[in-house]
Amino acid sequence: MTQLMGRPILSLPDDLGTRSPLADLLVGARTALLALSVIAVPVLGLWVLTPYGDITARGALRLSCALWLLGHGAPLGRGAGAPFTLTPLLLTAVSLGLLRRAGARAGARTPRSAGAWRAALPVGVGYLAVAALAVAECSGPEAVLRAEPAADLFAVAAVTVTGLAWGHCAAHGVPRRALPAAVTARLRAWTPALPAAVTARLRAWTPALPAAVTARLRAWTPADWAPPQDAAAALRRAAGSWLLGLLAAGGLLLTTAIALGTAGRSAAGLADGPAGVLGLLLGCTLLLPNAVLWAAAYALGPGFAVGTGTAVSPADTHLGAVPEFPLLTLVPTGTPGTAGQAVLATLPLLAGVVPALLLGRAASGRGTDRPWHPAGTAAVAFAAVLAVSAAAAVAAWISGGALGSGRMSALGPGPWQAAVTAAGWSGAVVPPGALLARWILARSGAEPRPATTPAGWARHRAARLRRTLHHLVTRLADLSRTR
Structure with a gap:
């Protein structure tokens, strides 16, 4: 009994090492409540510090739900149909961070396969269930900021999918699907024609260029123009x-x-x-x-x-x-x-x-x-x-x-x-x-030996300048990449 009470309720694994959909549903609800508490706690604290205010405890909670919906980009209404759509991006960042964490944990428990995203589906449903309660709370006529149910649920769903997909990609990597064979064949048939036409036009336009330049232009192939493999x-x-x-x-x-x-x-x-x-x-x-x-x-x-x-x-x-x-x-x-x-x-x-x-x-x-x-x-x-x-x-x-x-x-x-x-x-x-x-x-490469002629001295100084710039650029690039 002591061991069972010491385990987290939402992290009970079964004999196969997986979790039930109900546990993932509760994880999604917990994630939404954690994001809601970020704004609900200070709002309720301000309500406690204002004992002579007209707003009730339920009104303070309703205001917290409205601000939480605004953090998801949900449009609200104020007064006689006036729109209120300014999104507090700090709440958006908090919600996305919590959803990413939940998506990464759900994805880490499943092997990388075509159906690995299904583990995050109950998490999203639990999150949207809390959002539906918040929308229902802000839909009454007594709400200062009234919700628009369809638009608000769609906005919350968009943020939920974005955060869970971000976490899934963090756990399994970004999925890369190959193009259909017909598309790749069409691209191969079309791509070489354009550089060939361009190089032919360049040959006609550049008869006065030096032979080394024209030889370089003629030596270019379509593969030279393609970005490398590690460009992404x-x-x-x-x-x-x-x-x-x-x-x-x-x-x-x-x-x-x-x-x-x-x-x-x-x-x-x-x-x-x-x-x-x-x-x-x-x-x-x-x-x-x-x-x-x-x-x-x-x-x-x-x-x-x-x-x-x-x-x-x-x-x-x-x-x-x-x-x-x-x-x-x-x-x-x-x-x-x-x-x-x-x-x-x-x-x-x-x-x-x-x-x-x-x-x-x-x-x-x-x-x-x-x-x-x-x-x-x-x-x-x-x-x-x-x-x-x-x-x-x-x-x-x-x-x-x-x-x-x-x-x-x-x-x-x-x-x-x-x-x-x-x-x-x-x-x-x-x-x-x-x-x-x-x-x-x-x-930048090996520094040439200095020469006694003016041309050799100029080449020597130019090589030293290139070497200095090489060290400077390399150092700045390493520092920026480290940060």
């Missing part, structure tokens, strides 16, 4: 490092604004007692990732909107009446000077240095003795540009929303503006930087 990992590292660099730029701008701004004095003036200060602090904490993404959009150039007909960017800023909230007091009311714009322009450029070094290091064949072709390096670099452009659009979309109808129906950066500017900044730095880093790392 390098592409993921490059795109991820660029996004992290841009987030670091946004965090730097937000930290500077908090240090120099009046957010603290604004919170003290708006709050009514310690409970009010803690409530404003909780709201600002939940929206802190949103503020970082808005600051990153400001560093990119397109900026963001604080209501319809407004714009906050380094080039142009025009605002109307802004709601009284501490984070909104950090919004700049004017455009920076020439020096400020120059500093802002360097942030996205610096963010592109690390992915360029990572791609250049991978393309030089360091560690594999198999360097990439320059055309393949450029193809992977432009694929990374497209990846960061799509990621910037998604980040801008999820960080914005609405706080009501009318003027406050548009908040946050525009997705397509963020995508275009991210593609422009990364395209200006990553492809040429990757090709330059590849050339430096590939050309």
Whole structure:
């Protein structure tokens, strides 16, 4: 009896070493309740600290459920049909992290096979069961933020599938399925024709080039243009490092604004007692990732909107009446000077240095003795540009929303503006930087002996410069990869 009581209830294995679907169902419900407790505990604590408030305990719990649904991107309604869709991304990150952990544990118990994902199905059902209860609690007429059942359950299901799939891929790896034979045959029949036509056109266009250049162009084959086998990992590292660099730029701008701004004095003036200060602090904490993404959009150039007909960017800023909230007091009311714009322009450029070094290091064949072709390096670099452009659009979309109808129906950066500017900044730095880093790392070798002639001395100095740049680029790439 003592051994049975000491075992975790949700982790009882049977004789075969597997778990029943009921246990996985309870794991999903527990995961949802853990994510809900992240917001329910501070909200109920604030309710306890406010004994003379009009809200009841059930009202505080209902507000916690509404905020939890908002953390999944679920649209809510406020007042007479006014939309409330601003997602607190901190709750989204917590929910995704817990779902990833549950998905990884469910996937680790099953062998890698075509049906391994079925182990996570009861976990998702248990999570959605708690979401259905939260939607039912927020659907009454007495709710301050009313739920839209169909849209809210769909949003929670999307986040659930994303988190569990992330955990499943962490346990079993990303599944790779081969293309159908008809598609691969069609690609093989079509692919060689384009480079052949291009090289033939180049032969007709370049009769005046040196013989070595034309011989090099004629020697190129379609295989030279194809990305290498290990390009996917390098592409993921490059795109991820660029996004992290841009987030670091946004965090730097937000930290500077908090240090120099009046957010603290604004919170003290708006709050009514310690409970009010803690409530404003909780709201600002939940929206802190949103503020970082808005600051990153400001560093990119397109900026963001604080209501319809407004714009906050380094080039142009025009605002109307802004709601009284501490984070909104950090919004700049004017455009920076020439020096400020120059500093802002360097942030996205610096963010592109690390992915360029990572791609250049991978393309030089360091560690594999198999360097990439320059055309393949450029193809992977432009694929990374497209990846960061799509990621910037998604980040801008999820960080914005609405706080009501009318003027406050548009908040946050525009997705397509963020995508275009991210593609422009990364395209200006990553492809040429990757090709330059590849050339430096590939050309570095044994240092030639100095010669007495001026030409030999120049070659000697050039080799020493290449060797110095090689050590610098290698060191920076190793440090960025380690971090």
